[in-house]
Amino acid sequence: MNAIHPTVQVRQLSKNYGSVQALKNVDLSIAAGEYFVLLGPSGGGKTTLLRTIGGFHKPSSGQVWLNGQEVSHLPPDKRPTAMVFQAYALFPHMSVLGNVGYGLSLAKLPKAEVRDKSIAMLEMVGLKGYEDRRPHELSGGQQQRVQLARALVLDRNILLLDEPLAALDAQLRKDMCLELKHLQEKVGITFIHVTHNQEEAMTVADRIALIANGELVEQGAARDIYRTPERRFTASFVGENNLLSGTVASVEGDTVTVQVCGQPLSVDRRDLPVSTGATVALSIRSELVEMVPEDGSASSADGLSLAGTYTESVYLGLTLSHRVALSDGTQIVSRVVGESDAPPPVAGSAARVRWKPGALRLHIN
Amino acid sequence: MTAPTDNGLDGLPPVEPYRPTLRERMSGWAFWVPIVFMVLFFALPMALTVVFSVFERTMFWMEPGFTLAAYENFFFSARLENFLSSMGYSLISVVVSFCLGFPIAVFVRKSVPQAAQHRVVLLFILPFMVSEIIRIFALRPVLQRNGLVNETLINLGLIDEPVTALIYTHTGVVIGEVLSFMPFIVFAGFLAMEAVPKFIFEVCDDLGAGPVRRFTDVILPLAAPGIFAGAVFIFVNGIGVALIPNILGGPGAVNGGLIATQAITALDFPLAMAVSAIMMATLMGLLYIGHRLFDLTKILAPMN
Numbered sequence: 001m002n003a004i005h006p007t008v009q010v011r012q013l014s015k016n017y018g019s020v021q022a023l024k025n026v027d028l029s030i031a032a033g034e035y036f037v038l039l040g041p042s043g044g045g046k047t048t049l050l051r052t053i054g055g056f057h058k059p060s061s062g063q064v065w066l067n068g069q070e071v072s073h074l075p076p077d078k079r080p081t082a083m084v085f086q087a088y089a090l091f092p093h094m095s096v097l098g099n100v101g102y103g104l105s106l107a108k109l110p111k112a113e114v115r116d117k118s119i120a121m122l123e124m125v126g127l128k129g130y131e132d133r134r135p136h137e138l139s140g141g142q143q144q145r146v147q148l149a150r151a152l153v154l155d156r157n158i159l160l161l162d163e164p165l166a167a168l169d170a171q172l173r174k175d176m177c178l179e180l181k182h183l184q185e186k187v188g189i190t191f192i193h194v195t196h197n198q199e200e201a202m203t204v205a206d207r208i209a210l211i212a213n214g215e216l217v218e219q220g221a222a223r224d225i226y227r228t229p230e231r232r233f234t235a236s237f238v239g240e241n242n243l244l245s246g247t248v249a250s251v252e253g254d255t256v257t258v259q260v261c262g263q264p265l266s267v268d269r270r271d272l273p274v275s276t277g278a279t280v281a282l283s284i285r286s287e288l289v290e291m292v293p294e295d296g297s298a299s300s301a302d303g304l305s306l307a308g309t310y311t312e313s314v315y316l317g318l319t320l321s322h323r324v325a326l327s328d329g330t331q332i333v334s335r336v337v338g339e340s341d342a343p344p345p346v347a348g349s350a351a352r353v354r355w356k357p358g359a360l361r362l363h364i365n
Numbered sequence: 366m367t368a369p370t371d372n373g374l375d376g377l378p379p380v381e382p383y384r385p386t387l388r389e390r391m392s393g394w395a396f397w398v399p400i401v402f403m404v405l406f407f408a409l410p411m412a413l414t415v416v417f418s419v420f421e422r423t424m425f426w427m428e429p430g431f432t433l434a435a436y437e438n439f440f441f442s443a444r445l446e447n448f449l450s451s452m453g454y455s456l457i458s459v460v461v462s463f464c465l466g467f468p469i470a471v472f473v474r475k476s477v478p479q480a481a482q483h484r485v486v487l488l489f490i491l492p493f494m495v496s497e498i499i500r501i502f503a504l505r506p507v508l509q510r511n512g513l514v515n516e517t518l519i520n521l522g523l524i525d526e527p528v529t530a531l532i533y534t535h536t537g538v539v540i541g542e543v544l545s546f547m548p549f550i551v552f553a554g555f556l557a558m559e560a561v562p563k564f565i566f567e568v569c570d571d572l573g574a575g576p577v578r579r580f581t582d583v584i585l586p587l588a589a590p591g592i593f594a595g596a597v598f599i600f601v602n603g604i605g606v607a608l609i610p611n612i613l614g615g616p617g618a619v620n621g622g623l624i625a626t627q628a629i630t631a632l633d634f635p636l637a638m639a640v641s642a643i644m645m646a647t648l649m650g651l652l653y654i655g656h657r658l659f660d661l662t663k664i665l666a667p668m669n
Contacts, residue, residue: 054571055570056567056570056571075570076567076570076571076573077570077571077572077573078573082573083567083568085564086564088564088566089562089565089567089568090561091558091565091568091583091588092562092587093583100571102574103571103573105571106572106573107573115417151571152574154572244608251411357500
């Protein structure tokens with residue numbers, strides 16, 4: 001492997017379908033052996049990016065470099081990539097072993113070698129003993145394992161996974177996520193995984209790139225993306241963030257005071273270029289918000305709370321979400337873990353949401 | 366068991382066993398209607414064909430009896446030779462229709478946008494809006510000695526003498542059969558390609574299966590039931606439809622259907638019945654051999 005170059009480099013990549021821009025000047029670099037996730041809403045361009053890396057789409061402009069080589073003109077089978085498609089992408093008329101070995105037999109490997117390698121790979125994905133089954137005899141999860149084996153057996157050093165778990169039910173998806181992660185650690189090659197499910201992304205990823213509207217919005221470690229989103233869009237897509245908009249009232253050193261519904265909130269400037277009078281966005285994760293009944297003792301003076309009207313509580317088992325409406329109608333959600341037998345406040349009563357210093361984040365548009 | 370009193374179901378009338386309605390009870394019998402129809406109008410007449418074929422020939426009809434004269438008449442004359450060659454040429458029609466029609470089906474499935482696919486296939490129905498006899502007859506001015514093809518080739522200076530092999534020969538019959546039956550391969554292929562998921566082409570791209578391997582390893586096995594159905598249809602019609610060799614054929618260029626028709630014209634009904642029986646037996650024999658060789662049930666259910 002080339003130590004100088006990252007395994008995957010995407011440079012100024014654009015893809016147009018007629019007048020629709022599916023990808024806009026995307027730059028991306030993925031290191032060898034990394035588990036990289038492209039996360040984003042449907043139609044955001046993440047699958048287009050993956051398929052362009054895999055060679056299924058030709059870029060309109062820009063380049064794809066794999067293992068230090070420019071591959072934009074190469075077909076999928078000439079690239080060091082192998083693809084795991086969305087569900088049901090097995091050859092229905094071939095046995096499991098036939099599916100896994102087909103790529104190798106196309107490469108004209110001796111039959112015995114094809115067989116040995118395929119069986120070894122099936123064992124790796126936990127399907128030992130399923131060699132002679134047909135795809136329709138397998139569950140959705142097993143079919144995706146066969147696809148994994150079929151791709152991994154090709155011995156290419158980048159595995160592309162296009163929503164590999166989208167068709168599985170929730171519990172199975174969770175189990176498969178962990179298995180994928182462990183499999184990647186075992187084989188040690190680069191995985192690039194496309195999903196719209198943030199829990200899936202956070203389970204498997206070393207790093208996550210958020211893709212929306214054809215742009216790479218933000219990238220970073222799962223923990224950073226979740227805890228310290230840079231962009232407003234990231235905050236809206238990852239985790240359960242409350243989003244507020246307000247006007248900058250004053251900037252003093254590192255502290256910005258933002259006026260939201262007529263109440264001052266103080267927030268860290270994070271070196272962002274803000275000026276008084278500008279409209280900005282604020283985000284705060286719902287689990288960092290605490291709701292207390294308004295009893296007149298608290299005030300907005302410290303800039304760490306907002307007064308509003310309690311509307312309802314939603315019980316979700318693990319968590320309980322309280323909703324508080326601000327005077328302009330914005331709903332603030334406060335998520336609490338743990339059972340409480342205390343009766344909820346009366347709907348329509350005055351309430352206050354508050355948080356610790358540093359919980360609120362500033363975003364400029 | 367103590368009856369719960371707080372489930373809100375008390376005071377309702379007891380649950381009656383379910384009684385199917387008259388319509389539900391009758392619906393089971395509906396499936397027998399097509400069977401009765403097929404027995405009455407297909408199985409019975411076919412059996413009678415065999416019975417009539419051994420009847421004695423009379424001047425205008427036939428009378429009960431047992432004679433193999435009709436079969437002797439068939440097997441010890443040019444009819445057998447003509448029949449066998451018509452089978453050969455039907456096979457050629459099947460192959461030509463397949464080579465021309467199946468790529469169209471693959472192309473429509475693969476490259477035409479989903480919404481437009483059925484409209485494109487509809488184009489292949491259009492020729493059927495014109496009566497077959499007219500379609501076939503319209504080939505005469507195209508293929509004959511001073512027809513469109515020959516005139517064009519002579520005017521272009523490509524040939525000096527008109528090609529006479531295009532019509533009133535087996536070639537003419539094959540051209541007519543391909544014209545008539547190719548759309549069926551397009552239909553059958555189009556439906557068969559439904560069994561070939563679109564993603565498979567991408568999987569093939571990824572694994573590096575070229576066009577030939579893709580066709581032999583993936584498309585052909587998956588589309589086999591449709592291809593087989595289309596091929597049998599063309600072969601049977603190639604042997605049986607008298608119309609095409611009647612208009613485009615000539616001496617020796619006949620088929621089973623035309624031999625039977627000619628026998629009817631000659632008021633030799635036992636011979637016509639014998640030819641029908643032989644055609645039927647031949648097809649059943651071929652199907653049996655095909656089944657022994659390829660296991661047709663497997664071809665018809667490739668997913669299992």
